[in-house]
Amino acid sequence: MENRAVLAAVLMAALLILYQVFFIPATAPPPPARAPEGVSKPVPPQEKTAPPPPAVLPAAKVLPRLPERTVSVDTPLYHAIVGSEGGRLLGWTLHYRGEKVLAERGQMGLSGLILERSGVGGQPVEFSITGGPVVLDGKAGEGTLVMTGEDAYGVRVRETATFRADQYAVDLSVRLENGRRVRQTLTVALPWIAPVKPGTDGAQWPSELVWQVDGTVHREPFDKATVAEETPGDWAGLDSLYYLTALIPKRPPTSPGLSLAVGKVGEDRVEVGLRGAVTLAAGEVWEARAQLYAGPKEYRQLRAHGLEGAINFGGFPLPRKYGGLPMEWLGVPVLLVMNFFYRFIGNYGVAIILLTVVTKVLFYPLTVKSMTSMKKMQTIQPQANALRAKHKSDPQRAQRETLELYRREGVNPLGGCLPMVIQVPIFYALYIALSVSVELQNAGFICFGRAPGWFPFVGGTDLWICDLAAPDPLYVLPILMGVTMFVQQKMQPTMGDPNQAKMMLIMPFVFTFMFLKLPSGLVLYWTVSNALQILQQRLMNRKPARVAGRGAKDVARV
Known part of the structure; x- marks a missing residue:
């Protein structure tokens, strides 16, 4: 009797395996629930399955090169110019006791959203912009630019920028969707570039890299900057005595999300930005959020966005890097x-x-x-x-x-x-x-x-x-x-x-x-x-x- 029970169990297991192999097609798993911001949606684990094959780069389409379109944004605090090439910032001028230039075409500013792939490099996404121009007169109004496009490998991109009349910060949202039937691995980059040596015009040229990791602020002068590296952190920016441009990743604490990229790019430029490796299955969607701050280093404004560490109060009686006591508790x-x-x-x-x-x-x-x-x-x-x-x-x-x-x-x-x-x-x-x-x-x-x-x-x-x-x-x-x-x-x-x-x-x-x-x-x-x-x-x-x-x-x- 026991032998027959064992034989029956073996036959049932064999039939189950044959049924899974020959009668259930090897399709992709159903779409999972919406993932937290800034991270790809996880694929449910399957028992006893081989690791997925390496991603195969799909054939690239030849995209027409269109003339860049620009859209202006005017608020009581600043005037900005957004270009359709990656959504880059071609200009950012503060209305702060005169005109203060923080971004200027061809010299410094946000380079736009770039999708990079191993072996082929990367380039900004060509966007179509809707919602402009943005003109905000009230103290509490807001306006939105929606930028959509597709790269040569079939990844559809939607970037949304929300501007507010009473803030120097811009809310950014990026959504990627793999439109091809093959899995793709790419790197998302959103860099802000500045020259190592300041120009000669009246712009507010930064002179120092500043970033924060787990509440600790790090600083590095441009002339001592090393090659740009990625690191998890709270925010990264370009700092001058009175003004700051910073990128702030918004992500759940349990997710790696986008990392900070801080350092030197080439011999004459520095970069602060957000970067992250993304793997997209066929039809998969990935989303991330961030904030851009470009404004004066007013304590009230910085504190509202967690950037108050950008104000350098120094140390006492020695500089902080030599063990001096932090002076924020008195300076603030x-x-x-x-x-x-x-x-x-x-x-x-x-x-x-x-x-x-x-x-x-x-x-x-x-x-x-x-x-x-x-x-x-x-x-x-x-x-x-x-x-x-x-x-x-x-x-x-x-x-x-x-x-x-x-x-x-x-x-x-x-x-x-x-x-x-x-x-x-x-x-x-x-x-x-x-x-x-x-x-x-x-x-x-x-x-x-x-x-x-x-x-x-x-x-x-x-x-x-x-x-x-x-x-x-x-x-x-x-x-x-x-x-x-x-x-x-x-x-x-x-x-x-x-x-x-x-x-x-x-x-x-x-x-x-x-x-x-x-x-x-x-x-x-x-x-x-x-x-x-x-x-x-x-x-x-x-x-x-x-x-x-x-x-x-x-x-x-x-």
Whole structure:
């Protein structure tokens, strides 16, 4: 009985195998459910099947070369020109305190969607564009360009670009469909190209590659860039001091999706872009999404798209790459407070003054402590000098007696320095924040326009501060800064060391020379800070130190 059961089972298995081989045709599996964005749709696994044969490149069709069509996009924030060759950007001009060019035909810009294949290279897809021109006047409107085409190997492409009136970002969607009956493997590329050396016109030429991987920002100057490589990451861009162009892949966290391509292409160009290898079965569809950002490095705008790491606040006390502490935790609040004041006042120069006042108020207790300690030190300095003279043959005893004097009078020798040292990182953060703030570019403080060309000495020069990101053309602010610094030094308590006192008096002249070419917004902050320090010093000088009345008696007793 058992033998018959075994024989029956073997016969049934054989019949099942013969039925699968001869009666079920070897067709492609049914289309699966819609895959996550940015990744090919997976084919359900089949048990005990051989791996698929290598993709065979289908015969290429000869496509006619059509003249490129261009479509314009106009929003309150920028003017763009889109070409039908791959949907490339032929122009991108910001309306940001004047005209700022970020993309220019033949020099830098988005090169368009490129489909590459092993052995035959790649070329941009020839698109037919519908939906243009796009004109957005409202603050919340949006417009869409739909670009469709087919490459020489039968892959149908649909790219959609959505523009919004109140954003510098463009939403991109790419859809590929294999129209041939053979499996195809290709690489999708969406590169933004820029020259290594800047041109001579008025464009905002980038100078640094910047990209973010798992929340960590990496930077590389153009002249040190290596050959472009692919890497998974959050975004990649081309960076200048005030402006950024970046590509942001949108993909599920469990999918590799599109990778970043960052580096040098040839000898004279650099590239940032998105790349990804795609394998399409016959009739299969693949989709991916991304964002393009091309605009100023305003913190609010960048934060909305996860690009705030593009603002380089540097490190302290060393550059970040050498282990310095990141300064975002101090620099970002400075920008937020300055922009808060600007929203109510409408003048960034006044906003900087108010920011300086707020900083001084916050550190007033430390400043008072420092000034009080310095004044006490000045009062007991004659006693300390008398002790050193009395015990000059015994330095150790002189030191003990001096420390005892400090203890008895309640004076900390470092009391005047420590409060100032604590403030150093704050002042450095203010310096960096004002130096990298795009909000100050072309933002005036007290501006009377430009002097006529015939005007003596200052013909054709701005009168007075018409751009807080540029140096003061008349050098008025640096001179005021030097004067206030000199007055502040003269009001400080007299130092015991004559050489140190002379050095401190020289510093205002050195700082004046250094500040001649610094942004006027930064010089304005420093000048106002000095003026407030003078006011604080005058208030402190009116309060006699508690130990002042008995200084002479103690000297006589020593």
